[in-house]
Amino acid sequence: MDLRSPRRRFPQFYSQRFPQNFPQARLLGLGLLTALALLSGCTTPSQPARPQAVPLPDAERPATTPGATPRQRIVEIAWQEWQRWGGQTVRLGRDDSACVVDSPLPAPVLPGMPPAAPDSAADAADATGRSADREDDDSSAADCLRFPDGTGMEATPQGCQLAQRYWAIVGKAVTCRQITQGNWAWSAVFISWVMRKAGLDERQFLTGDSHSMYVVDARDGILPAPAFRVEPLPAMPRPGDMICAGRGRDKYLASAAEIGFGTTPMHCDIVVEVDPAARLVKAIGGNVQQSVSMELIELGDSGMIDGVTNSHMPWLLIMRNTLP
Structure with a gap:
C-alpha cells in the first residue's frame, strides 16, 4: 500500500486542478474579499465617538421661557440648577483668590481647625486665598470658606x-458615596445634562463624563452640526458660551492642540451673564466647591477672559456657542 500523499500518487490529476501557484491564488481571493469588505464598510454610518444615553422626552425637560432660543435655554437651565442647589457663589478675583462668598451650608469643620463662629463665614469669604475644589489639585494655603470632598451640598x-x-444622562448609575469621591467628579456630566435638557441632539453635542471629550469634538470638527467651536484666549465670552481650563497635571496647557480625548483633566463652566463695564463674567458649573456654583470672574487688564489673571483658574479657551 502506497502511503504517500495523494498529490504524489496522482501528480497529473493535481497539476491540472491545483496548480503550483494555488497559495498565491488563494491570497488574491482573500485580498478581493478584503477590498469588498472595505468598500461595503464605507457605506456603513459612522457611530458616535462614545455611547450616548437615550434622549429624554420633552415632558422631562425643565420649563423655560416660551419661544426661547437654544442658547437662551442653556442659560436658563443653568440658572435653574444653580438655584436648585441653593445658590452657592464663588469669586475668582484678580488677587488670585477663589473664595466661597455665599453658600447654603455653613463652613465645614476641617481637621486641625476650630469650628467656625456663626458670623465668621463672611469674614472668611473676604480673606485672600483659594478654595479646595476637587477640580484643582493645587493645595496652596488659603483662608477661604471651602468644601473639601465629602462635604458641601453634594x-x-x-x-x-x-x-x-x-x-444618568451618560447612562451611568452612581451611589451617593461615589458622588462625594474625587474620582467621580461630576462637572462634565452636569454640562452634558444641561445640553441635553436644552434640546441639543447628537448632531450638535455628544455627551460625556470628561470635558476633554466635547472640547476635542469641537476642536476636531467631528459633528455635522456642532453647537460649539473652540476659540483661543484672550476673548470676551457671551451668555451661552463655555469657558474651559486645564487642571491638575495639565493646569497650564499652552493651547487646545495639547488636549487629549478623554485623557486631559479639565473644567468648563457655562457663561450666564457678562458685564464688560464692571469687568465681571458670571458662569455656572458643576462640582465647583462640591456644588453647582456660580463663579464671579473678575476680568484682567485686557478686559477679557485670559489665562493669567487668576492662577487658581488659568482659563485656556472659550467654547463659542454657534446656536441662535
Missing part, C-alpha cells in the same frame, strides 16, 4: 439626587 440627600440625574 454630600446631602438632595445634592446626591440631583447629581445622580446628571450621571
